[in-house]
Amino acid sequence: MATLPSSAARSLDLRYQQWIRDIHLGIQNLFLHGLRSLLTMLGMIFGVAAVVAMLSIGAGARQRVMALIEQMGVHNLIVEARETTEWQAHDKIRKISPGLTFSDYRVILDDVDGIQASTPRKRFTPSKTIPKSQQDVPAVYGVRPEYLQIAGLHVASGRFFNQQEETEGAPLCVLGTAARWNMFGASDPTGQFVKLNEQWFRVIGVVGPQLSGESGASGVSSQDDNNVIYIPLNAAILRLEDSYSNVRDEIDGIYINLRDGADMSNSAHVVRAILNSSHHGASDFSVVVPAELLAEQQRTERLFNVVMVAIASISLFVGGIGIMNIMLASILERTREIGLRRAVGAKRGDILRQFVVEATTISFTGGTLGIVLGFVISRMIAWLAGWSTIVTVSSIAISFFVSISVGLVFGIYPAMKAARLDPVEAIRYE
Template sequence: MWRDTIQVGVKNLLLHKLRSLLTMLGVILGAGSVIAMLAIGEGSKREALEQIRLLGANNIIIRSVKPGQGGGGDESSSASQQATSAILEYGLKYRDFERLKATIPTILNAMPIALVTQPAFHNGRNIPNARILGVTPDYLGIKNAQMRHGRFISSPDGHNRANVAVLGAGAAQRLFQFKDPLGQSILLGEDVYRVIGVLSGQGSGNATPGAVGQQDLNDDIYIPIACARTRFGEVQGISSAGTQSFERTELNEITLQVADPKQVSLTAGMVRVLLEQTHPIKDDFRMVIPLELLKRAEEEKRIWNLVLGSIAGISLLVGGIGIMNIMLASVTERTREIGIRRALGAKRRDITFQFLVETVLLSSTGGVLGVVLGVTIPWVVSNFSDIETIVQWWSVALAFFISVGVGVIFGVYPARRAAMMDPIEALRHE
């Protein structure tokens, strides 16, 4: 009986091919849009989450910020300091770094970074305003960076203030193109440095949250921090609108590694209290806590997926209404058929099952075609644009089963209406 009912349902649908296709169109577009929108949203959010994870879930990043740009209200204080002194001094200091390491017991490791902006040259190629970071050997472990060639800065390099440099992947490409930079010399400012290593690419080239200066990490050049302090000093001249000003910043960033991620928030509170005691201008530093950024980004990702899924689900709802409309019309057209089947002994549940089979066939076929469409759209987007898309298995299953569920839900009323017809009145129908 099941096989015969399904065969009759398929035959009835094929009698009106165009109408059946148009009825399925709403389900096809609905299922396809659910998968495609979730894939695009997942791809865009996963890249942002990955960049935050690279900062380290158990890290606390403290960055120097010019007063008045840190979101606080101490701009007048910095202006008065600039008026009374030829040099504006702000930001983190080496004594802050030593004090934090010696005072807070939950800190497992700590790393200072000094930022210098100087032109970089090699055989006619140059980076006009190269970002040169003075770092310690702990940089790789704390920042989760990987070497592509050569080695990173070592403790003897820092002790000897050696003129050695490690290039980011982007800086190596800009200065050397396709040549091997290892052992080559580059000019940073007025000093010559020997390239000892090249880092692997970090991210997709976009600004990384929490990075020094919010710039692309791939274009950075790394030297020993002791060398940066000796060769370039801590005072930089700033030219703007025909005027010359000077700023002094000892450290541009301090990254603290906490032993237990559960203690990150507590440690961050202690760090803030200690720094505020020694910084009269309290907005000359800013704290970035990747763990909190990660939790916030994951929550936004869930909300974003819910919104996208709801918008796409409206298309499935419209498709279900279309199925109900067509099945109600089909019941009216086949009134005499229903009367004959009832007169020959068919029960109400048989009539209900017959029409439910037809609606499920419509919705499931539309769901399969919608899955094909939903998987194809992200593939086209990824191959013809720079947008990353990720199709997840659960979104495919969700779209298909919702399609079938929509068919069942919106097919129950037409099926019950057909089953409740009086056989005598149905046979008299013209």
């Protein structure tokens, strides 16, 4: 009984030594035919690098869009007016619909359950500002104080206006990060004044940076949310007007924040039904449901991952063909070596293991170099194009796993062919 563990240990140690020897022989053979091995690995290297780079671009874009959607608030509903500045189009719509109004807002508050915060919005683009904006003219949002909670804004300095100031239409404003830098540079704007069209407003605060909506994501506004000046809603209505005021809706947006557990889809359905009724089916509005956008983005992400895995399989399949081709050529070159090994006692399993290890070594090395190259390409794309790229652990794991699998699959047939060689005929092979 005492000899069994010792015998099993010796057998395990012998197998371990055989694997180490075969790995050593495989690496030695790679270096012996360095150029050929490198050319064989190129398909694997570029295939893995392309997959890692593409997945990093996709992951960066998805993370940005999903963060932007979450910033919009997964418990929010947003109604946007579809306004036009063309008189003919405006007149045609007005014969059917009154546009987005305070009456719509009040009906929504009465009929939608679970609302804990809400605000209409009146948006302007001033024709002139003092101080003059160094880049794009900031948009002006007339909102109620509840917008701070609904939009998840963080006041970086100063404060936001309160309910009394909104009711009075006080000439106060809060600057977005980009608007602050465009108009005041590095100096503190709190307590200073800005002129919007012909009205002066005192700056009482600055909000922290937000993700820009310039992602092109479906359903997401392209407005740069950092280049915004927030003023009380009544101040926007009473103090500001622009050259297109006569063709604007009474209000151009409604923000609604629902309690946890509220049925977002049902609430959105109710809002659409209310507006379709009051606007007589004019379709001059859109209802944005960030929770639905988030779910759609997650479905798109899963589909994207499936497509990327398919592309990886195709790319690495080509690399696998190269491995099989070079292993078959290697068998022809080493036929006498195989015959000699068989003649001195090597079993078919030993020959099989030797060639499988060599094929796997090629794919392992190619996969490793491909991951490094893919990471470099990802960083270069982020640096040169300014895109957000993220090399994820999953993309590395998928690429590496598939590359090793390709080496095993495409190395088995040549290995089996080598193992089946007749020792006598192999020795006599010229």
